[in-house]
Amino acid sequence: MANSLNWGLLSTARINRALIAPLQVSRRNHLLAVASRSQETADAYAKEKKIPRSHGSYESLLADPDIDVVYNSLPNHLHAEWTIKAVQAGKHVLCEKPLALSVEEVDAIKHAAHQHGRIVAEAFMxxxxxxxxxxxxxxxxxxxxxxxxxxxxxxxxxxxxxxxxxxxxxxxxxxxxxxxxxxxxxxxxxxxxxxxxxxxxxxxxxxxxxxxxxxxxxxxxxxxxxxxxxxxxxxxxxxxxxxxxxxxxxxxxxxxxxxxxxxxxxxxxxxxxxxxxxxxxGEVEDMADAILLGREPRVSLDDSRANxxxxxxxxxxxxxxxxxxxxxxxx
Ligand SMILES: NC(=O)c1ccc[n+]([C@@H]2O[C@H](COP(=O)([O-])OP(=O)(O)OC[C@H]3O[C@@H](n4cnc5c(N)ncnc54)[C@H](OP(=O)(O)O)[C@@H]3O)[C@@H](O)[C@H]2O)c1
Missing domain, CATH: 3.30.360.10 (Dihydrodipicolinate Reductase; domain 2)
Incomplete structure (x- = not known):
């Protein structure tokens, strides 16, 4: 069983700054890639933040076989859609708050996570x-x-x-x-x-x-x-x-x-x-505990659904x- 996780940033959102340092110092988590809607933006961002790989589309990040966990920092209306796509591509997802904009969207995320055996957690740091x-x-x-x-x-x-x-x-x-x-x-x-x-x-x-x-x-x-x-x-x-x-x-x-x-x-x-x-x-290590050690994420999908x-x-x-x-x- 793997003992470390490769992460990919889904977008070049400003909030990424908060996660980059923890990911770069964590023993069990490695920041491997960033994706943007434009290859140019992704390349420049990767260079500036010392991220090894850059993808010119979100689809390309999800198709990268070396990525284990996706950090979804897209605007709120894209949280459910891209979290589900990432899970369907076999990725675990740490998704920014709010996890979704309706209970139906959370249920669809839950269903996909269950079906594909992947961890999804809302990033309530x-x-x-x-x-x-x-x-x-x-x-x-x-x-x-x-x-x-x-x-x-x-x-x-x-x-x-x-x-x-x-x-x-x-x-x-x-x-x-x-x-x-x-x-x-x-x-x-x-x-x-x-x-x-x-x-x-x-x-x-x-x-x-x-x-x-x-x-x-x-x-x-x-x-x-x-x-x-x-x-x-x-x-x-x-x-x-x-x-x-x-x-x-x-x-x-x-x-x-x-x-x-x-x-x-x-x-x-x-x-x-x-x-x-x-x-x-905390949220980064909690994801690693959930994925690598099989622990329940501290912020469960039921908890996010209720919020x-x-x-x-x-x-x-x-x-x-x-x-x-x-x-x-x-x-
Ligand atoms: N936990 C926290 O402390 C915290 C703090 C701030 C924000 N957040 C959450 O993080 C998420 C992002 O917030 P942010 O302020 O960092 O966002 P932001 O800087 O506006 O970035 C959003 C990113 O989404 C991508 N994107 C895709 N489609 C887009 C569209 N139609 N319009 C604009 N951007 C689009 C863009 O990346 P590309 O151009 O690279 O594709 C953009 O850089 C939100 O859900 C917010 O609630 C959490």
Whole structure:
């Protein structure tokens, strides 16, 4: 059995920068190739980033027999299509968030992955960071008492004209781009799926939600509130409140090497330091664990499906100006 994996980048997206360094230092992962819609772009990118091979089309990368894992960093509307094509070509796929834009697309990915025996995981890098694991430990240990409220936010100023996030037909909008993080965080902390959601959106000039404000009601009297925006300067946090205390996480989604989270109980606040590594190494090593060691990826397809389902329900609620109930599902 192979003990290392050759990776190929599907596109020259800006986010690739985050993965190139972890891939180039990893013992079990090797960055072998990049693909672009143009051979010229692929060649220049490969030269600049010291990537051994360049492919002038996405099809050509998928046909490369030496590639084991594809990193899908395409715009959101192409995630499902190219993840499925990659799986059908025998590749494992780490796909950027959101994995897809509908539950039906996630189901098609799941079906293809199952049929071809390949691993597909959504690149929610924050889920692998020691800070997130520590926050979950604190919640699960009962230190906060019974979980009551979860709040979170993720915003930044999107000023780049023509950015793919501004196109409503391409899965643009703040909830798909950054709202997906506090939603994912809240669902993970609650360890359950919401039974009802309510959302409001402020529509921007291109027809996407430039700001989204949402609420989720879980069973057992647990509620979550979040917001996301492209018109508020960078702002992110998570707060988890229970019957006996609260946990504040100032940098929940892009934590660094040295972080502090704050646990407040009985009017006393304890600062808890968490040493973390490079943020994006976790998702790369998790893929290697899944492919080489047969472990379940930390972000399962059922988990991604549930996140997509909640985002779709929130968007539906904001359009209808009504709460949307979610049927319980057995995954
Ligand atoms: N996890 C994170 O921290 C994080 C951060 C940022 C973004 N993301 C995700 O990563 C993905 C890419 O985001 P990005 O900002 O890096 O994208 P980007 O810089 O706009 O790049 C997207 C790439 O997709 C390719 N592409 C194929 N068809 C295209 C089309 N019709 N229009 C434009 N580009 C097209 C292009 O590559 P070629 O020209 O080489 O073919 C382009 O470079 C998104 O899904 C986003 O949600 C994740």
């Amino acid at each position: 924050y889920r692998h960071h020691p800070q997130t694991l520590k926050a979950l430990d604190i919640v699960r240990s009962g230190s906060l008492g019974a979980l009551k409220m979860i709040r979170g936010s993720f915003s930044f100023m999107l000023t780049r004209e023509g950015d793919v996030r501004l196109n409503p037909d391409w899965g643009g909008g703040s909830i798909w781009d950054v709202g997906c993080y506090p939603i994912s965080y809240a669902r993970t902390v609650a360890g359950a799926e919401p039974v009802e959601v309510f959302g409001w959106q402020v529509e921007g000039p291109t027809g996407i939600d430039e700001t989204f404000v949402g609420q989720m009601r879980f069973g057992g009297d647990i509620h979550a509130q979040f917001d996301s925006s492209f018109v508020i300067p960078f702002h992110a946090f998570m707060e988890i409140v229970g019957s006996d205390g609260a946990l504040n996480v100032p940098h929940p989604f892009k934590p660094g090497a040295d972080e502090t989270i704050y646990l407040t109980r009985n009017d006393k606040t304890e600062a808890i330091r968490v040493r973390g590594g490079e943020l994006y190494i 997509v389902r909640v985002i779709c329900a929130l968007l539906e609620s904001s359009r209808a100006a009504m709460p949307v109930r979610l049927e319980r599902e057995n995954f």
